[in-house]
Amino acid sequence: MAEDAKLHKDQVRAHYNRHVQPVLNTKEALSQRAQSETYPLKKFHNDIKRQLLLRFAKGKQSLLDLCCGRGGDILKWNELGLSYVRGVDISDQEVAEASRRFAELGPRRKGQWEADFQVETNLGELPYDGDGPYDVVTCMFAMHYFFESEARLRMFLRNVSSNLAPGGYFIGAIPDGKRVLWHMGEAGRMNTPMLKLQKDWKGSGPYPAEDGTLPTPFGHRFYFAVTDTVTSGTEGSTEGSMEFLAFMNPIIRIAAHYGMVAILDYDSPELDRLLEADSAGLPFKYFFPQFPPHVDPSLAVASSINTTFVFRKLLPEEEMPPLVPPLPSQLPQPPPPPSSPGTSGPVVEQQRHPYEAPQGSMGEQVNVQGAEEDQLQGMTGEGSEHEEDESGHHQYLMEAEMHEQQGDDGGQSSGEGGGSYEGD
Numbered sequence: 124m125a126e127d128a129k130l131h132k133d134q135v136r137a138h139y140n141r142h143v144q145p146v147l148n149t150k151e152a153l154s155q156r157a158q159s160e161t162y163p164l165k166k167f168h169n170d171i172k173r174q175l176l177l178r179f180a181k182g183k184q185s186l187l188d189l190c191c192g193r194g195g196d197i198l199k200w201n202e203l204g205l206s207y208v209r210g211v212d213i214s215d216q217e218v219a220e221a222s223r224r225f226a227e228l229g230p231r232r233k234g235q236w237e238a239d240f241q242v243e244t245n246l247g248e249l250p251y252d253g254d255g256p257y258d259v260v261t262c263m264f265a266m267h268y269f270f271e272s273e274a275r276l277r278m279f280l281r282n283v284s285s286n287l288a289p290g291g292y293f294i295g296a297i298p299d300g301k302r303v304l305w306h307m308g309e310a311g312r313m314n315t316p317m318l319k320l321q322k323d324w325k326g327s328g329p330y331p332a333e334d335g336t337l338p339t340p341f342g343h344r345f346y347f348a349v350t351d352t353v354t355s356g357t358e359g360s361t362e363g364s365m366e367f368l369a370f371m372n373p374i375i376r377i378a379a380h381y382g383m384v385a386i387l388d389y390d391s392p393e394l395d396r397l398l399e400a401d402s403a404g405l406p407f408k409y410f411f412p413q414f415p416p417h418v419d420p421s422l423a424v425a426s427s428i429n430t431t432f433v434f435r436k437l438l439p440e441e442e443m444p445p446l447v448p449p450l451p452s453q454l455p456q457p458p459p460p461p462s463s464p465g466t467s468g469p470v471v472e473q474q475r476h477p478y479e480a481p482q483g484s485m486g487e488q489v490n491v492q493g494a495e496e497d498q499l500q501g502m503t504g505e506g507s508e509h510e511e512d513e514s515g516h517h518q519y520l521m522e523a524e525m526h527e528q529q530g531d532d533g534g535q536s537s538g539e540g541g542g543s544y545e546g547d
C-alpha cells in the first residue's frame with residue numbers, strides 16, 4: 124500500500140511536471156489561453172477563486188497555498204493586501220514556474236508582499252511545519268488527491284489546521300465524487316467533447332457490495348480529462364490525469380476533528396451568482412457555469428462537477444457547534460450487476476439527471492457529528508442532491524448526456540499543454 128501511494132504521487136508529480144511550459148512568459152500564456160476552447164471554464168474558475176479570496180482573504184496578513192501549482196493565483200493575491208504568501212506543491216517544475224511568475228510581477232507588485240514557493244512531497248504523510256500560523260490556508264482543485272486513503276486525508280487536514288491561526292479560514296475548490304460517479308453512470312466512463320471520465324477500480328468500487336457491505340469513501344481512482352487543460356494528456360495508455368473520488372462528509376468530519384467548521388453562508392452576492400442557488404446553506408457549494416451558447420455543453424458539465432468550501436478554525440475558547448444541517452445523503456444508484464436485463468446501454472435511465480430527488484435505500488439522513496466514530500465510511504451522506512432545474516444550466520447537462528448516448532467522441536483532448544487549468 125505504501126508503495127502504491129508512492130507510485131501515485133510519482134505519477135501525479137510527473138503529470139504536472141510535464142504540463143509546465145516555462146518558455147512562455149505570462150503575457151504569451153494569457154494570449155494563448157484566450158484562444159483556447161476551454162477559455163470560458165478557465166475564466167470562470169478564476170472568477171470563483173478570485174471572489175473567494177476577495178471575500179475571505181482580503182486584508183489578511185498571510186496565506187499558505189497548499190498544492191499551489193504554477194502560481195496561477197499570483198495576480199489574485201496581488202489584490203489582497205497580504206504581506207506574505209507561501210505556496211507549496213509536489214511538482215518541482217510547477218514550483219519553479221510559480222517562482223518565475225512571481226519574479227516577473229516586478230513593478231506590478233502592489234505593496235511589499237513577499238512570496239516563497241517550495242517543493243513539498245509529504246503533505247499527506249508527515250506533519251508539515253509551514254512556519255505559520257497563517258491567516259488563510261488555501262487548497263484549490265487538489266484536496267481530492269488526498270482521498271487515496273483516510274490516513275492521507277487526515278494528515279493533510281491536520282497540516283491545514285496546524286498551520287492555520289485560530290479564527291483563520293481554510294478555502295478551496297474540489298470536484299465532488301458523487302457527481303463524477305453520476306456522470307460516469309453504469310458504464311463507468313463518460314466521453315464527451317470536452318470532458319472524459321474513466322473509472323479505474325475493480326468490483327463494486329464506491330458502491331455497496333452485493334452482500335450489503337458498505338465501501339470506504341477512499342481509494343477510488345479514476346481518470347479525468349478536460350480538453351486542453353492540465354488534466355489532459357495521457358497516463359500510460361489512459362487519457363487524462365489520475366484522480367481520486369472525493370466525498371464531502373469525510374472532509375467535514377475530519378476537519379471538525381481538527382477544530383475547523385464549514386461556513387454555510389458566504390454572505391457574498393458576487394459568489395452567489397457563480398454558485399448553484401441550491402447549495403445555499405450547505406458546506407460545499409456547486410459551481411454554476413453559464414457559458415456562451417457556442418461553447419460545447421460538456422464544458423459546463425466539467426465545471427459543474429466542482430464545489431467550493433470555506434472552513435473556519437475555531438478560537439480556543441469556542442465550542443464546536445453541532446454540525447447541522449445534517450447532510451442529505453444520496454449517492455447515484457449503484458449500477459445493477461452486468462447480467463441484469465436491460466442494462467447494457469451506456470447510461471441507466473434513472474441516472475439521466477444527476478440532481479434529481481433521491482431514490483432507493485441510500486436516502487437515509489446522517490447526522491454528521493454523531494457519525495464521527497463510524498470509521499468514516501461516509502458514503503451514505505455525501506452532500507445534497509438537487510431538484511431538476513428547468514433553466515438553461517441544466518439543459519447543458521442533459522445535452523452533454525445526449526452527446527454521450529450518440530457515441531459522439533469528437534474533440535479528443537489535445538495531449539500535452541495548452542494553458543493552465545486555473546492559471547490567471
Ligand SMILES: C[S@@+](CC[C@H](N)C(=O)[O-])C[C@H]1O[C@@H](n2cnc3c(N)ncnc32)[C@H](O)[C@@H]1O
Nearest residue numbers: 139190191192195212213214263264265268545
Ligand atoms: C489541478 S492543479 C491545481 C493547481 C492550483 N492550486 C490552481 O488552482 O491552479 C493540482 C495541483 O496539485 C498538486 N498536487 C497533487 N498532489 C499533491 C501532493 N500530494 N502534494 C502537493 N501537491 C500536490 C499538483 O502538482 C498540481 O499542481
